């Protein structure tokens with residue numbers, strides 16, 4: 001499989017090249033030249049595979065520059081019951097008839113990011129070892145990508161992590177999870193700004209091609225196609241668990257911010273997975289919900305990006321949304337560049353044409369929004385009604401899923417984090433007597449010594465920090 005950029009550069013690249021490269025040189029995101037199509041016989045053959053072997057089958061359609069035996073060994077090393085808690089890896093949890101959660105948050109950092117990041121760590125180690133190279137990862141996090149990446153990369157030969165996070169905006173648990181790491185190859189840079197400022201810096205550094213090459217900068221955000229590819233697998237795994245035959249359809253509701261997770265669902269659907277709807281659930285930062293309702297994509301500045309109780313979704317520039325729009329525009333790279341590279345930079349807004357907007361139902365997308373009050377009410381109702389404790393992001397998903405579900409089509413809500421990460425809001429919803437369980441090894445997390453640097457939201461300052469810490 002070859003990959004092209006969403007902004008018109010037709011140079012075809014192979015998987016391992018883009019794995020280490022992240023953003024395309026023209027500022028676009030990589031996508032495969034075509035989505036492999038899964039026929040009924042293949043879908044039937046995949047039903048019943050272990051998660052690791054399903055991951056191998058899906059990955060091998062997109063990766064032809066890693067020998068099959070090595071790739072299978074990588075997926076088997078990654079997706080184990082020891083790391084993810086169960087043999088199913090992503091078991092479904094029934095909530096009520098026709099509605100269930102897909103448990104994606106049983107990895108080491110208690111959020112769905114582990115699903116892809118554990119694989120990415122192993123892929124990086126494999127490819128860098130093969131090439132005898134090193135990689136300096138520059139990432140941006142609103143709370144969960146950062147810890148998942150750091151836990152996956154700590155101790156990995158040839159990898160350093162520079163992780164930008166919005167200073168003071170993550171939950172105490174999320175901050176402690178990252179900042180308590182003392183590993184030499186992990187650098188936590190707390191940026192005075194919002195997540196979008198952090199992501200803008202990552203993109204600016206990636207677009208400085210001379211710096212990127214000299215300092216061997218790579219990325220672990222969903223900018224990186226490998227992240228999305230790994231996330232495609234759990235849509236198939238969820239579908240197989242929720243259905244008995246491939247004639248059935250399901251819908252997914254996806255708590256969304258940077259649009260990586262639901263974009264993986266879009267890829268699965270384009271491959272032929274029988275998905276009826278992909279429901280994008282946002283919090284008060286509803287840039288995506290607004291787009292699917294109106295056709296206008298209006299990014300917002302820091303002063304309009306609200307600090308909410310689902311903080312990992314406090315995102316007003318969904319970087320990965322460009323991949324979906326490229327497909328919506330019939331893969332017209334010049335038009336995608338005009339919207340994302342030009343209109344968005346100049347005016348902070350674009351509107352797709354009525355004809356383009358009319359295509360959205362064909363892609364299965366729907367959207368809804370949830371607020372703090374909805375979140376509290378949903379956490380309470382799900383605890384009282386089903387005895388299931390959900391986190392604030394998953395609550396946004398459940399709230400919207402309950403509004404948009406249809407009779408006869410199972411609705412799977414992706415559980416994107418565990419409640420232990422957001423104890424403050426759980427206590428606000430349920431009172432101090434209900435405690436979100438956390439692994440014993442993390443009992444004293446918040447009281448551990450912390451190691452991080454506070455930095456201005458300034459690309460040049462971050463670049464200087466990288467220069468000071470990466471020997472040339």
Ligand SMILES: Cc1ncc(COP(=O)(O)O)c(C=O)c1O
Pocket residue numbers: 111112143144145222255256257258259260261262312313393394416417
């Ligand atoms: C817990 C949680 N839920 C939902 C999201 C939103 O996912 P995405 O950015 O892929 O849309 C994130 C962050 O990405 C997250 O950390």
Ligand SMILES: N[C@@H](CCOP(=O)(O)O)C(=O)O
Pocket residue numbers: 140141142143144145146220221222223257258260261312313
């Ligand atoms: N919510 C994310 C934001 C980054 O998203 P990504 O999927 O692009 O890595 C976080 O928790 O950091």
